[in-house]
Amino acid sequence: xxxxxxxxxxxxxxxxxxxxxxxxxxxxxxxxxxxxxxxxxxxxxxxxxxxxxxxxxxxxxxxxxxxxxxxxxxxxxxxxxxxxxxxxxxxxxxxxxxxxxxxxxxxxxxxxxxxxxxxxxxxxxxxxxxxxxxxxxxxxxxxxxxxxxxxxxxxxxxxxxxxxxxxxxxxxxxxxxxxxxxxxxxxxxxxxxxxxxxxxxxxxxxxxxxxxxxxxxxxxxxxxxxxxxxxxxx
Amino acid sequence: xxxxxxxxxxxxxxxxxxxxxxxxxxxxxxxxxxxxxxxxxxxxxxxxxxxxxxxxxxxxxxxxxxxxxxxxxxxxxxxxxxxxxxxxxxxxxxxxxxxxxxxxxxxxxxxxxxxxxxxxxxxxxxxxxxxxxxxxxxxxxxxxxxxxxxxxxxxxxxxxxxxxxxxxxxxxxxxxxxxxxxxxxxxxxxxxxxxxxxxxxxxxxxxxxxxxxxxxxxxxxxxxxxxxxxxxxxxxxxxxxxxxxxxxxxxxxxxxxxxxxxxxxxxxxxxxxxxxxxxxxxxxxxxxxxxxxxxxxxxxxxxxxxxxxxxxxxxxxxxxxxxxxxxxxxxxxxxxxxxxxxxxxxxxxxxxxxxxxxxxxxxxxxxxxxxxxxxxxxxxxxxxxxxxxxxxxxxxxxxxxxxxxxxxxxxxxxxxxxxxxxxxxxxxxxxxxxxxxxxxxxxxxxxxxxxx
Numbered sequence: 001x002x003x004x005x006x007x008x009x010x011x012x013x014x015x016x017x018x019x020x021x022x023x024x025x026x027x028x029x030x031x032x033x034x035x036x037x038x039x040x041x042x043x044x045x046x047x048x049x050x051x052x053x054x055x056x057x058x059x060x061x062x063x064x065x066x067x068x069x070x071x072x073x074x075x076x077x078x079x080x081x082x083x084x085x086x087x088x089x090x091x092x093x094x095x096x097x098x099x100x101x102x103x104x105x106x107x108x109x110x111x112x113x114x115x116x117x118x119x120x121x122x123x124x125x126x127x128x129x130x131x132x133x134x135x136x137x138x139x140x141x142x143x144x145x146x147x148x149x150x151x152x153x154x155x156x157x158x159x160x161x162x163x164x165x166x167x168x169x170x171x172x173x174x175x176x177x178x179x180x181x182x183x184x185x186x187x188x189x190x191x192x193x194x195x196x197x198x199x200x201x202x203x204x205x206x207x208x209x210x211x212x213x214x215x216x217x218x219x220x221x222x223x224x225x226x227x228x229x230x231x232x233x234x
Numbered sequence: 235x236x237x238x239x240x241x242x243x244x245x246x247x248x249x250x251x252x253x254x255x256x257x258x259x260x261x262x263x264x265x266x267x268x269x270x271x272x273x274x275x276x277x278x279x280x281x282x283x284x285x286x287x288x289x290x291x292x293x294x295x296x297x298x299x300x301x302x303x304x305x306x307x308x309x310x311x312x313x314x315x316x317x318x319x320x321x322x323x324x325x326x327x328x329x330x331x332x333x334x335x336x337x338x339x340x341x342x343x344x345x346x347x348x349x350x351x352x353x354x355x356x357x358x359x360x361x362x363x364x365x366x367x368x369x370x371x372x373x374x375x376x377x378x379x380x381x382x383x384x385x386x387x388x389x390x391x392x393x394x395x396x397x398x399x400x401x402x403x404x405x406x407x408x409x410x411x412x413x414x415x416x417x418x419x420x421x422x423x424x425x426x427x428x429x430x431x432x433x434x435x436x437x438x439x440x441x442x443x444x445x446x447x448x449x450x451x452x453x454x455x456x457x458x459x460x461x462x463x464x465x466x467x468x469x470x471x472x473x474x475x476x477x478x479x480x481x482x483x484x485x486x487x488x489x490x491x492x493x494x495x496x497x498x499x500x501x502x503x504x505x506x507x508x509x510x511x512x513x514x515x516x517x518x519x520x521x522x523x524x525x526x527x528x529x530x531x532x533x534x535x536x537x538x539x540x541x542x543x544x545x546x547x548x549x550x551x552x553x554x555x556x557x558x559x560x561x562x563x564x565x566x567x568x569x570x571x572x573x574x575x576x577x578x579x580x581x582x583x584x585x586x587x588x589x590x591x592x593x594x595x596x597x598x599x600x601x602x603x604x605x606x607x608x609x610x611x612x613x614x615x616x617x618x619x620x621x622x623x624x625x626x627x628x629x630x631x632x633x634x635x636x637x638x639x640x641x642x643x644x645x646x647x648x649x650x651x652x653x654x655x656x657x658x659x660x661x662x663x664x665x666x667x668x669x670x671x672x673x674x675x676x677x678x679x680x681x682x683x684x685x686x
Contacts, residue, residue, distance in 0.1 A: 056680050059588075061587075061588060061679045061680050061683075062680050081592070081593055082592050082593065082594070085587070085590055085591060085592035085593065085595075086590070086592070088587070088588060088589065088590045089589070089590025089591075089592075090590070094588055094589075096683065100581075100584075100585045100588065100683060101585075102582055102585055102586075104246075104250060113585075113586065113589050113590075114589040114590045116235060116236075116239050116243075117235050117586070117589065117590045117591045117592070117595055118590065119235060119236055121236070161589060162589075164589075165590070
């Protein structure tokens with residue numbers, strides 16, 4: 001058996017509290033987690049349990065109220081705004097339940113976005129974006145805008161966009177929430193394939209127990225902002 | 235993010251909101267158009283005055299004046315401003331002095347200002363004028379602008395040059411037709427024979443006068459056109475120029491106005507002023523200090539010209555300030571449009587941040603958008619201002635031409651006006667973009683992505 005891989009992600013006593021009026025609400029409390037590189041981790045829990053908050057913190061979209069996040073040896077929780085933007089650009093790709101594609105841009109142009117912010121020149125980024133769209137099976141839809149694409153196709157575009165700058169980590173926030181069950185299975189299958197083939201670390205928030213049990217290798221259950229259970233179904 | 239990409243982003247989102255972009259840029263266009271036409275009007279006026287000064291040779295002219303009693307303020311016979319360096323009260327400005335001044339290096343010529351009041355008669359009309367005695371060399375110089383006929387050939391030729399405006403006042407609309415016709419000059423002089431027959435009492439009480447009138451006929455040799463500021467000798471005032479020779483044969487009083495009597499020193503009157511033509515404006519200082527050393531006061535239009543230039547500077551500032559009001563309104567329009575744009579693109583900004591756009595990238599995109607509005611509005615404003623000025627110029631000249639005024643360009647467009655206007659518009663739009671761009675860059679992606 002191989003020695004256990006060093007953790008890509010480590011959180012220590014991670015907390016996030018929001019101020020709602022005068023009341024402090026703890027969205028996440030004292031979450032300590034280690035995710036080895038190449039994992040496919042599913043985070044489950046009821047709505048309001050803190051799943052999305054955890055993902056936003058790991059993705060560098062939000063900053064913790066307390067505790068630390070370390071990704072690939074870099075202390076994400078201590079980064080300033082510009083460093084966080086770079087982290088999102090290069091280190092952590094994200095996909096969302098509502099796809100979050102820019103409606104006015106074609107599939108190809110959406111995939112180009114992270115490359116534009118990375119300063120990649122036009123020819124090179126067109127080439128890379130087209131290649132990524134091919135990988136997710138959408139080469140023939142490259143010049144269509146999101147409203148012309150099906151939900152599954154839109155999420156594939158989002159996956160291609162998340163991978164544009166070659167991150168080691170992909171964060172998926174309820175990626176199948178707006179999809180039918182067949183398409184949902186296809187999308188999670190696509191993620192699992194990327195996890196296997198590229199050793200891409202995937203953290204997926206989902207409450208679809210069936211899909212989670214079928215594809216994820218580790219499952220963490222959150223309740224009221226705390227980890228209440230961790231298991232490895234495989 | 236590359237510069238070209240940021241520009242493309244900005245133009246892309248402006249294209250998407252065509253109507254609003256057009257309206258906002260129109261605001262800038264009107265503001266810049268107003269500013270451009272205001273400033274070009276100021277510059278046009280300045281150019282007209284400057285050109286007129288240069289064309290009339292007035293700048294290289296120095297007027298030398300003797301000391302002594304000055305006429306009271308408001309006296310119409312004496313409109314010349316007071317000299318800066320006062321003259322010595324004891325020196326007289328006579329022929330000797332004129333000859334001495336003419337010898338100063340840098341002086342082209344010096345001639346006394348001699349004028350006398352006379353009744354001018356032409357084709358039945360009569361008008362009281364000051365007749366100006368001007369040497370042939372001066373009358374023939376380019377500053378006189380003799381448009382019809384010619385100047386007198388020598389100081390002795392019996393003939394006069396009259397101004398077009400005088401002819402118009404006397405009922406002649408075609409100046410060319412006046413050339414060759416006769417003008418009658420009637421002057422007043424002391425009749426010595428009559429003086430001998432009158433008793434002092436009746437002269438002093440005003441019941442009898444020793445004065446007599448005598449008339450002289452001269453052919454009109456030439457007619458001068460309306461020069462905006464007169465010529466070397468102030469033609470718009472006198473209207474009749476006569477060479478020294480024939481002028482000397484006209485019997486007349488030795489004074490132009492009663493005030494001249496108070497200037498007399500030891501029975502000598504001298505000239506009230508001597509006009510000095512300089513070879514170049516650069517000689518002004520040296521010639522002037524020599525003349526001051528001789529004890530005379532001087533007046534140079536070049537001094538006035540500096541003041542006029544300063545006045546135009548103030549006028550430019552006032553016009554620009556009026557134009558600025560429109561610019562400020564346009565700038566507020568840009569701010570409004572850009573802030574609206576943030577609200578509309580709230581989610582898009584969140585998406586861009588989620589996929590790795592930094593604060594600086596977002597700032598840049600918004601900055602370039604407002605810059606593009608300013609640039610387009612500024613360029614269009616230049617065209618608008620230019621076209622507006624052309625139209626106004628046509629209309630004003632159309633009406634003035636009916637009153638016999640020559641065509642004048644009231645607007646000037648030096649190249650820098652356009653460059654400056656576009657640059658200024660760009661600057662204003664970028665400043666207007668600072669707040670929206672900052673605000674866009676501070677959008678919290680978590681909030682924006684939750685937003686529908």
